[in-house]
Amino acid sequence: MTSRQMLLCMQFTSGYGAEPGAWRLPGANLSSYTDMDQFVRYAQAAERGKIQLLFFADTPVLDVDLEDQALDVISHGRAGWNAVTTSDPAAAANFGRPIPPRTEKYERAHEVVQIVQALWGSWEKDAWVLDVPGKRFADMGKIRPVNLQGHHVASRGPLPIPPSEQGQPVIFQAGGGRYGLELAGRYADGVYANPYTIEDGRAQRQALRDAAKRAGRDPDEVKMFAGSMPTIASSRRAALDRRRLLDESVDLRQRVRYLGAMIGLPLGYDQIDEPLSASQLADAVPSPHDPRSARALEVVREGWTLRDHLSARDQYGLDPRVTEPAR
Structure with missing residues (x-):
């Protein structure tokens, strides 16, 4: 064997x-x-x-x-x-x-x-x-x-x-x-x-x-x-800090447009700190071309702002409310 x-x-x-x-x-x-x-x-x-x-x-x-x-x-x-x-x-x-x-x-x-x-x-x-x-x-x-x-x-x-x-x-x-x-x-x-x-x-x-x-x-x-996207560092705390440093380098305008393509909506950066409206949620549909789209739509329906949704941890399937455990 x-x-x-x-x-x-x-x-x-x-x-x-x-x-x-x-x-x-x-x-x-x-x-x-x-x-x-x-x-x-x-x-x-x-x-x-x-x-x-x-x-x-x-x-x-x-x-x-x-x-x-x-x-x-x-x-x-x-x-x-x-x-x-x-x-x-x-x-x-x-x-x-x-x-x-x-x-x-x-x-x-x-x-x-x-x-x-x-x-x-x-x-x-x-x-x-x-x-x-x-x-x-x-x-x-x-x-x-x-x-x-x-x-x-x-x-x-x-x-x-x-x-x-x-x-x-x-x-x-x-x-x-x-x-x-x-x-x-x-x-x-x-x-x-x-x-x-x-x-x-x-x-x-x-x-x-x-x-x-x-x-x-x-x-x-x-x-x-x-697939997974790890952040490599000497400790969990160092990895989270490195992840957040990378987050700051991201062009969120492009990410907002990409999120819009995933859920079938023309999203703009001026809505970055707001959740989707009721009418937007009614029109939103997951893209059949991206297997992550259904999960993306689930999260925006929970009422989080676009900025919260686009956080790196949420992008890879984790709840944006998850934080570093107390030591």
């Missing part, structure tokens, strides 16, 4: 950390945004902390063509792909189109994943012969086009790069809702989730296992990574 082991993953959102204003804090390295050496140092620190996976989040506002990038080969088979659809109109605009209806968006996602996987497999395992005496770089009989034509996307192939040392790059999924769950159940090796309780985490994990079964897969092939 094999022993069970917890896998730990860390997300990189930028060279400064997850908080938008962290780059302005004392001691921050202002060149971190483009300094790959900084990311190497982060990775080394993560490795010392027993972190086994690093996740770089991005938005396709700057397009990266996976078919022409050889990152997985360069890294000796240590890269993966987060196959997620976007709900950001600005990202869709960079592809010259609005965000399609949800059904169409996920139909396209299924086709894209299938074509990318086919392209990754367009070289057979031993196609890269590197036969110097025979002057054969590759066996062209083992490199074939894929010739796939879907309703939304198509590709002839093959790729101009040899296969990954891991076979094919690992596929992750982080979309929410029924459509995202089905995409994950069919293709994903790992799924990023944001449960707020142990029970919620178990329910999400079971839903993922059920989706994998419906796709004819072994549910144990799909791993779920439950």
